[in-house]
Amino acid sequence: DVKVTQSSRYLVKRTGEKVFLECVQDMDHENMFWYRQDPGLGLRLIYFSYDVKMKEKGDIPEGYSVSREKKERFSLILESASTNQTSMYLCASSFLAYGDNSPLHFGNGTRLTVT
Amino acid sequence: GEDVEQSLFLSVREGDSSVINCTYTDSSSTYLYWYKQEPGAGLQLLTYIFSNMDMKQDQRLTVLLNKKDKHLSLRIADTQTGDSAIYFCAESITRDSNYQLIWGAGTKLIIKP
Numbered sequence: 001d002v003k004v005t006q007s008s009r010y011l012v013k014r015t016g017e018k019v020f021l022e023c024v025q026d027m028d029h030e031n032m033f034w035y036r037q038d039p040g041l042g043l044r045l046i047y048f049s050y051d052v053k054m055k056e057k058g059d060i061p062e063g064y065s066v067s068r069e070k071k072e073r074f075s076l077i078l079e080s081a082s083t084n085q086t087s088m089y090l091c092a093s094s095f096l097a098y099g100d101n102s103p104l105h106f107g108n109g110t111r112l113t114v115t
Numbered sequence: 116g117e118d119v120e121q122s123l124f125l126s127v128r129e130g131d132s133s134v135i136n137c138t139y140t141d142s143s144s145t146y147l148y149w150y151k152q153e154p155g156a157g158l159q160l161l162t163y164i165f166s167n168m169d170m171k172q173d174q175r176l177t178v179l180l181n182k183k184d185k186h187l188s189l190r191i192a193d194t195q196t197g198d199s200a201i202y203f204c205a206e207s208i209t210r211d212s213n214y215q216l217i218w219g220a221g222t223k224l225i226i227k228p
Contacts, residue, residue, distance in 0.1 A: 004157070040123060040220055041220055042119075042203065042218045042219055042220035042221050043158075043203065043218040044218075045215075045216075090157055090158070092157075092158075103148070103160040103163070104150075104158070104160070104216070106157030106158045106159070107157050108155070108156050108157045109156075109157055
């Protein structure tokens with residue numbers, strides 16, 4: 001079974017802190033994604049990556065950056081956390097072309113609270 | 116722009132059928148997906164349908180696609196307590212020469228005993 005592991009289930013950070021969310025997948029997937037999930041808004045794509053050291057902005061990249069130094073690991077970085085970044089963050093991975101019928105495999109999510 | 120809409124809640128009695136509806140706007144979608152999110156977990160692919168199909172059945176699940184009306188539905192027969200979850204509809208579209216997924220907000224399925 002594909003496993004996508006997010007390093008933390010719950011995080012509490014203070015406003016202005018730098019926050020790292022880590023995600024690792026074990027199936028040699030080319031594509032990796034970071035979403036945030038908010039009630040009533042569904043999933044919104046923050047960033048995705050289709051290869052090592054490659055990154056593409058999603059729909060809501062402001063306030064975030066990403067790093068993909070190794071194929072299996074995709075990190076989401078909040079340079080200076082703000083309260084409006086309190087959310088559930090979901091990492092996902094897939095083979096090859098995004099959305100062509102390569103289903104996304106999701107981690108269990110990291111619930112981040114910024115106080 | 117592209118949009119996928121679904122109701123936020125659906126309440127059904129155990130043993131009844133659940134029908135979760137979804138509408139989308141982009142007629143160029145290739146695949147349409149249903150994902151399930153159980154409490155405290157990430158999303159799992161439940162089923163999908165290719166855009167040139169009308170129906171797909173998989174055990175208790177039936178997916179119906181009306182391409183003319185851009186309407187997708189998921190029917191769960193004999194709904195059980197284990198079906199309690201949030202169900203997300205998503206369509207695969209081409210944007211800037213890349214495939215992208217457009218997500219609905221999710222429908223929370225509530226099972227009444």
